[in-house]
Amino acid sequence: AQSPWGYDSDNGPARWHENYPLAKGDKQSPIEINSNEVRHDASLAPWHASYDPGAAKTILNNGRTCRVVFDDTFDRSVLRGGPLSGAYRLRQLHLHWGSSDDHGSEHVIDGVKYAAELHMVHWNPKHGNFAGALKQPDGVAVVGIFLKVGTTPKPEIKRILEEIDNIKTKGKEAPFQHFDPSILFPKSRDYWTYHGSFTTPPCEECITWILLREPIEVSPDQMAKLRSLSKNPENEPAIPLVDNWRPPQPMKGRVVRASFK
Numbered sequence: 477a478q479s480p481w482g483y484d485s486d487n488g489p490a491r492w493h494e495n496y497p498l499a500k501g502d503k504q505s506p507i508e509i510n511s512n513e514v515r516h517d518a519s520l521a522p523w524h525a526s527y528d529p530g531a532a533k534t535i536l537n538n539g540r541t542c543r544v545v546f547d548d549t550f551d552r553s554v555l556r557g558g559p560l561s562g563a564y565r566l567r568q569l570h571l572h573w574g575s576s577d578d579h580g581s582e583h584v585i586d587g588v589k590y591a592a593e594l595h596m597v598h599w600n601p602k603h604g605n606f607a608g609a610l611k612q613p614d615g616v617a618v619v620g621i622f623l624k625v626g627t628t629p630k631p632e633i634k635r636i637l638e639e640i641d642n643i644k645t646k647g648k649e650a651p652f653q654h655f656d657p658s659i660l661f662p663k664s665r666d667y668w669t670y671h672g673s674f675t676t677p678p679c680e681e682c683i684t685w686i687l688l689r690e691p692i693e694v695s696p697d698q699m700a701k702l703r704s705l706s707k708n709p710e711n712e713p714a715i716p717l718v719d720n721w722r723p724p725q726p727m728k729g730r731v732v733r734a735s736f737k
């Protein structure tokens with residue numbers, strides 16, 4: 477059975493609004509960021525992540541992405557500072573990627589599409605639980621990290637990609653423990669921030685986006701590894717899980733702020 481939404485011509489981003497009306501909202505994500513339209517905001521604080529490696533639980537292929545899930549039953553792994561007030565709990569991280577190195581990211585920076593984009597999803601415990609946080613404009617905070625293909629790959633991403641062999645097909649899940657995702661952060665803490673939405677249905681407009689300016693590097697065969705994931709369940713014909721990205725959405729007057737000059 478076709479999944480209610482996806483990235484194919486018959487259930488892709490252009491048609492999500494038919495079942496998920498929020499997809500046509502005026503604070504949708506991702507967006508295109510043009511450096512000459514960004515406003516430097518000197519009042520933006522640095523952001524800080526304090527993650528407990530013991531909070532990592534499992535890694536799964538849900539047919540749409542590869543996701544690492546963390547224990548978010550208490551303030552165990554949190555993100556604070558930056559544009560945020562209070563501590564937001566890390567719930568999961570996942571990626572979006574292309575069928576070739578020249579595209580795959582969701583946000584586009586000065587016309588540049590990166591090969592992939594990693595999202596670390598956090599929610600604001602003042603709203604009780606994740607489902608409650610989705611309904612609030614300050615409910616969720618996502619740190620976005622761009623992945624570019626290079627010759628000096630970051631060894632830390634290896635840990636996630638090594639697990640791929642165990643979650644090749646939709647529905648596969650494997651234990652994923654003792655992992656501190658802050659090792660994935662680039663050197664620079666510079667970021668852009670704006671208010672937007674989930675980039676997948678139901679596209680709630682509850683996200684404070686924190687996009688890191690400096691991409692991390694992955695190797696060509698690490699990207700090939702990611703593209704070796706399948707969107708189909710086991711024992712069905714293999715369909716590559718690639719191009720699981722939503723294109724940029726209308727700005728509708730929103731301003732992107734930069735923590736840097």
Ligand SMILES: NS(=O)(=O)c1ccc(C(=O)NCc2cccc(O)c2)cc1
Pocket residue numbers: 595597610618673674675676677678679680
């Ligand atoms: N690509 S993204 O970071 O905007 C993103 C983050 C989280 C989620 C997510 O948690 N989806 C599951 C879900 C569960 C209940 C209600 C929802 O709206 C979404 C989806 C997309």
Ligand SMILES: [Zn+2]
Pocket residue numbers: 570571572595675
């Ligand atoms: Zn995402």
